[in-house]
Amino acid sequence: MVIENILLWIAILMFLSVVSSKLSDKFAIPVLLLFLTIGMLAGSEGIGKLYFDNAQLAKSIGIVALIFIIFSGGLDTNWKDTKSVVWPGVILSTAGVLLTAIITGFFAVYILKFSFLEGMLLGSIVSSTDAAAVFSILRSKRISLKSPLKPLLEFESGSNDPMAVFLTVSFISILTLKNTSIAALIPRFFLDMGMGALIGYLMARFIVLFINRLKLYYEGLYPVIMISLVLLTYVIAVFLKGNGILAVYLTGLMLGQAEFPNKRMIVRFHDGLAWLMQIAMFVTLGLLVFPSHIVPLIGAGLLLTLILMVVARPVSVFLCLLPFKISTRKKAMIAWVGLRGSVPIILATFPFMAGISQADTIFNIVFFIVIASVLIQGTSIPIISKMLKLDAPWVNRASYPIEFEKTEGMDAELTDIIVPYNSGSAGKMIRDLNVPDKCLIMLISRNDKFIIPSGPTIIEGGDVLLVLANTEDLLAFQQALA
DSSP states (O other): OOHHHHHHHHHHHHHHHHHHHHHHHHHOOOHHHHHHHHHHHHBTTSSSOBOOOOHHHHHHHHHHHHHHHHHHHHHHOOHHHHGGGHHHHHHIIIIIHHHHHHHHHHHHHHHHOOOHHHHHHHHHHTOOOOHHHHHHHHHHTTEEEOTTHHHHHHHHHHHSHHHHHHHHHHHHHHHHSTTOOGGGHHHHHHHHHHHHHHHHHHHHHHHHHHHHHHOOSSTTHHHHHHHHHHHHHHHHHHHTTSOHHHHHHHHHHHHHHSOOTTHHHHHHHHHHHHHHHHHHHHHHHHHHOOHHHHGGGHHHHHHHHHHIIIIIHHHHHHHHTTTSOOOHHHHHHHHHTOOOOHHHHHHTTHHHHHTOTTHHHHHHHHHHHHHHHIIIIIHHHHHHHHHTTOEEEOOOOOOOSOOOOOOTTOOOEEEEEEOOTTOTTTTOBGGGSOOOTTOEEEEEEETTEEEOOOTTOBOOTTOEEEEEEOHHHHHHHHHHHO
């Protein structure tokens, strides 16, 4: 195939993937499913007739994509909202993943007639969740979830991938290497997670110091240098026997709270790069699958999907959240929104490279579980959230036509504040509000339109105020609006 043909197919697949995302917003179809479908339609058994069975290449593309998707997720995490749910999130992303893997693995042994270790491998592969699909569905329905569900689910989904990767790689090594036991996983776990966390922390500190002193003449080079540093973080962690995915996520999380030149541009760039990586990854995995190989496994796949949804995930969630004061309704919601996403399909390519005898069955079962999970759980989330009375109005945070880059020595931030619908300030003019002297309302977003505020401007419930202030004045103003 000449280069022009390759570029043509890349352009067509990328174009169709981006355009199809409009269907996700309009019909509440998870974008993951759309990207996979495009890949399958372009594949050898689809209308595109592109034959692709290179599991090694698919795995490599998946790992690179995962690095930037995880980094972007950490970079976008709002630590102010997340810090209150760190401990339940950490327990869900470690012990919760382990419990889910074990329960699912035991059922896989009997349903698929796997050996114990093969069952545990399958359970490990499907043990992580993907909240991105959840929130894309809620956004399309213009609803959200009550606190602390949203930050908890975002943090759990962003931080549970390293555990799934660790379990998958560990069980593959037990299956393929002699004299390797399950007991050997315990010290390996602490080395894997500990070194990954250490490298992530050190690299984040280094990156902030380095970027602040680099002072590049061309702004366009900042995203380029950040790409190299993200890849370097992953590689260093892996070379030192640490978890590279954890290192990348922690680096992104810390950089999201730090201040450095051109941060806003870098964040936007990595958001776009993460979407490009998702398209590349899902379309590639869609090309890799042969739908005819999945058909004989539909019965077993559907049974395992139901077990994962109504047994493994709920049991792990309720056990892990026992020490925390979270209502039963909220625990049930957390259990139901445990959608499987991109990571399980990527991990399902690992057994191919290791020569596992059941590799083909594992990949096809995992592929089916992900699709079934997204279809069954994903489409029912808005209904379940309303039944449990945990839905909240969706607030569309506008993209403001004002750029603000916080620099060193400036004690102020540009932040958007939502005026509650039941706020005592609703219906009042700005000049009658208790606005701190060093707090400036720059713009008001209302009904997808921007209003330039002045003293007589009346504040309404649901308004989103773009405010320039320091932390102390910002908190005082938020309290005044409550």
